[in-house]
Amino acid sequence: MSALVLVLALAQEPPKDPEVPKADLQAGYDGGFFVRGKDAKLVLEGLLQVNGVFFEPGAAHESEFVLRRMRLEFSGEFFDRWEFHIEPRFASDGVELEEAWLGFRIDVHSFRFGRMKEPFSFEEMASQRHMDPINFSILNQFVPAEDHGITVIGNFDILEYGLGFYNGTGGDDTTSDKDAALRLVLHPWRGLQFGGAVTAGRQETDVSGEELRTEARVPWATYLPATEIEDERIRLGAEAGLLEGPLAVNAELMRLRQEVNETTVDLTGGYVQASWVLTGEGKSWKGDRTRIWKGVTPDRPFLRDPDLGAWQLVARWSRLDVDRDLTPFVTNNPRRIDSFTFGLAWYANEFVKAKVNYLRTLYDEDVLLAGKTRDNEDALLFQFQIMF
Numbered sequence: 001m002s003a004l005v006l007v008l009a010l011a012q013e014p015p016k017d018p019e020v021p022k023a024d025l026q027a028g029y030d031g032g033f034f035v036r037g038k039d040a041k042l043v044l045e046g047l048l049q050v051n052g053v054f055f056e057p058g059a060a061h062e063s064e065f066v067l068r069r070m071r072l073e074f075s076g077e078f079f080d081r082w083e084f085h086i087e088p089r090f091a092s093d094g095v096e097l098e099e100a101w102l103g104f105r106i107d108v109h110s111f112r113f114g115r116m117k118e119p120f121s122f123e124e125m126a127s128q129r130h131m132d133p134i135n136f137s138i139l140n141q142f143v144p145a146e147d148h149g150i151t152v153i154g155n156f157d158i159l160e161y162g163l164g165f166y167n168g169t170g171g172d173d174t175t176s177d178k179d180a181a182l183r184l185v186l187h188p189w190r191g192l193q194f195g196g197a198v199t200a201g202r203q204e205t206d207v208s209g210e211e212l213r214t215e216a217r218v219p220w221a222t223y224l225p226a227t228e229i230e231d232e233r234i235r236l237g238a239e240a241g242l243l244e245g246p247l248a249v250n251a252e253l254m255r256l257r258q259e260v261n262e263t264t265v266d267l268t269g270g271y272v273q274a275s276w277v278l279t280g281e282g283k284s285w286k287g288d289r290t291r292i293w294k295g296v297t298p299d300r301p302f303l304r305d306p307d308l309g310a311w312q313l314v315a316r317w318s319r320l321d322v323d324r325d326l327t328p329f330v331t332n333n334p335r336r337i338d339s340f341t342f343g344l345a346w347y348a349n350e351f352v353k354a355k356v357n358y359l360r361t362l363y364d365e366d367v368l369l370a371g372k373t374r375d376n377e378d379a380l381l382f383q384f385q386i387m388f
Contacts, residue, residue, distance in 0.1 A: 040078035060369035119162025119183035130295035191243030246277035271318035301349035336364035
């Protein structure tokens with residue numbers, strides 16, 4: 001009897017281990033590498049840009065190659081409503097935080113706290129990885145960029161807004177003077193948008209030795225010693241843009257009024273920019289809170305399909321008018337600077353692109369640059385970019 005019991009016991013299947021529920025975890029690539037769990041998502045993106053700039057013989061500036069940008073971007077969300085973004089910038093002299101903020105969403109509104117872009121200027125709000133020309137316009141140096149503060153942004157489909165309160169210095173601030181910023185953008189029809197922005201505040205900042213630069217990123221003037229920005233500072237901006245298939249057009253106007261050593265100084269200017277994708281691909285929108293333009297994704301990537309990627313023509317004209325009252329505080333004041341950019345971009349695939357720009361700068365009056373008097377300047381710019 002005992003032998004029979006033993007045989008029956010051996011014939012039975014061994015007991016199974018209790019099932020352990022599998023983790024609800026996904027990983028992949030969708031405009032960035034991501035890992036997604038039940039209640040959280042982490043996205044990793046990166047950008048590397050190598051630039052070359054070459055000036056005509058006898059120019060006041062040296063030609064050079066430079067590692068323009070090297071960044072990793074960590075962003076994510078958790079528990080449906082919370083979100084964050086961390087963007088370190090790697091440079092030859094160290095690592096800095098370009099952006100670092102934490103926020104939460106309520107319906108179409110996003111509340112963010114930390115270091116982030118101020119809502120002002122179409123050009124500044126757009127992603128640097130999707131810029132058509134190699135460099136920003138000459139106006140960009142007067143536009144607020146990343147700063148410490150609080151921002152509320154939202155998108156009601158036809159209306160996009162941004163509202164914030166910041167240090168106004170681009171970093172730490174030892175005074176109680178702050179800046180407020182507001183940007184409103186209408187999207188009335190398909191790829192059409194237009195809007196306006198304003199920043200207002202009070203600042204006391206020593207700008208001695210700081211440089212004013214052309215679109216080729218070379219200095220055309222330097223603030224003299226003991227020069228201070230003080231009291232009220234107001235920026236006004238207007239913008240418009242159109243995306244229609246392979247065509248992209250955008251334009252901006254800006255006016256900056258500030259007190260320089262108790263003198264009211266105005267800087268005004270604007271630009272018009274257009275691009276056309278020769279191979280027919282169109283640009284698209286990115287973002288649900290703040291709409292920005294994405295770059296071109298080739299329909300037939302280089303070395304993946306029997307084609308040569310996507311090709312794009314780019315052109316921009318910009319102008320900066322400088323107040324005569326600024327003359328006592330800078331080394332040069334040409335009163336007006338016009339810049340003309342013509343370029344060609346090659347998109348090998350969605351990750352790799354190369355660009356070449358010809359840039360001509362015209363000064364309304366002669367300027368003294370590195371001991372040489374000039375009224376114009378030509379430059380040839382190259383850029384190689386990898387992004388993910």
